[in-house]
Amino acid sequence: MRNIFQYILDYIHWLFILIADVSMIMFTFWCGYQFWLISPNRIHPNPPAFQTMDVIGFTIIIVIALILGGTYKPQSSVFHVVRLKNLVKYTGIGFIVALMISFFSKSLLISRLQSFYTMVLIFPMIILERSIIDGLWNKFVTQKFQLKRVVIFGAGDTGKRLVKAIEKHPKLGYKVVAFFDDMKSNDTVIMAKPVPVLGGREKFRKYLGRVKRIIDGVMIAMPAATSEQTRQIMKICEEKEVSYRFVPSLNELTLHRVRQEQLDGVPLFGLKELELSLASRFFKRVFDIVATVIILVLTSPVFGIIALCIKLDSKGKVIFSQKRIGLRGSEFTLYKFRTMYTETPEYAVHPQDRNDPRITRVGRYLRRTSFDELPQFWNVLKGDMSIVGPRPEMPFIVEQYNDIHCERLNVKPGITGLWQVSADRSLPIHENIDHDLYYIENQSLLLDIIIILQTVWFALIRGVGAK
Secondary structure (H helix, E strand, O other): OHHHHHHHHHHHHHHHHHHHHHHHHHHHHHHHHHHHHHOOOOOOOOOOOOOHHHHHHHHHHHHHHHHHOOOOOOOOOOOHHHHHHHHHHHHHHHHHHHHHHHHHHOOOOOOHHHHHHHHHHHHHHHHHHHHHHHHHHHHHHHOOOOOEEEEEEOOOHHHHHHHHHHHHOHHHOEEEEEEEOOOOOOOEEOOOOOEEEOOOHHHHHHHHHHHHHHOOEEEEOOOOOOHHHHHHHHHHHHHOOOOEEEOOOOOOOOHHHEEEEEEOOEEEEEEOOOOOOHHHHHHHHHHHHHHHHHHHHHHHHHHHHHHHHHHHHOOOOOEEEEEEEOHHHOEEEEEEEOOEOOOOOOOOOOOOOOOOOOEOHHHHHHHHHOHHHOOHHHHHHHOOOEEEOOOOEOHHHHOOOOOOHHHHHHOOOEEEOOOOOOOOOOOOHHHOHHHHHHHHHHOOHHHHHHHHHHHHHHHHHOOOOOO
16 A cells, blocks of 8 residues: 555655646746747847747657656755756757757747747756745645655664665655664664664564565665675565665775676676866866856956955954965865954864854855955965865865775865865865765766856855854
8 A cells, every 4th residue: 555655645745746847948938938038149130939839849759858867866965956957967968959840840830049048048947946945845745744664684783774765865765664673672762763672683573574465665774784684684685575775785985886787797886086087187177177267257346355355354463374285185275255253263173053153244145155265266366266066175184084984185175165065064164975976976067066156056145154
């Protein structure tokens, strides 16, 4: 019965997103048509009416691309920008395919200028539409009705980390209903609602026999266990016909970098390369320089206004400088607009509250809008930083890095990054290593653009800057 309910919700969700996508794509074409009508560059003196059937053709092709790209699958990643990146990628592919069909078949007669306006509009509008739909669905459905009930075998550090991730990301829809562990049968794992450890593998076997129809899966969190111990737990799950996933017994340092391929049916494991190719590094640097020059030119009047406000508000220098650690452990000087009083120690603990008495009146506004970060574009021009990348840390924090944290130093630090646009901003940067590792392994120009757009949304529109 539970599975049927889950299938119904999944189908409603899929249908809901499909209808919203179709509506938004067609609305975007209509907006592009309106811009075309008022455009001074329009060639046609007597413009035709809105080409409804042609727009339907374009929409069908784009939606097919979105379906083939897997953008309608249930959310499985905690990184929202990953979904947005795929959404932009396959929307663009669908649009280009539709244009090619229009050009070669001459069956879709939308003008090139109208197509250009539509293409400029379609990416931000479909991102906005999906973000609203996901937010509403997660708030009113996923967290209330679509919870996937899971059992975790292993109440050690790895099991507790899974619990922490599940609590931190309720939009994934997981609910831990029981723990089992051969070594901690009388223990309790502390969650928002504490869950007891019910016993070892024999009690686990009996438990699954009783509740397998209301359990959605088992997570085996014993990376330090022997292969035989893990195999026994898997066998119990298979006997009771309950799906399972497991944390593999691999070295913690390399687990996140493991890639798998097959050679004539034989699985081979290796490590992902973390560095960008020479061409990718070149284009990333060109993008950084061009974008930085444009931003500095557009915001140059703002620099003067901010500098004047800081001077009038409190004594001290306008620009705050501090030593940070960058690419491959190199030290550089980072620049920001000063947001705290000058008597504050240079390497004091970072304020977690906007009402921190160390922050000036102007500083509160600058931190809320992230305008205090603007001087860091000078660091980008100098080559110390990139626009997107892991945040640069202070030297005394880097000295405490372990081997995994040191992988953050494999790329240039950035003004913004995956952590800054995530829901985990309340935790210290170095405690959210997963965000930086994901970015380092999957960095691309498209991902950078998505993160930049998300940053603008957080900082300028929602006013969610540094705390």
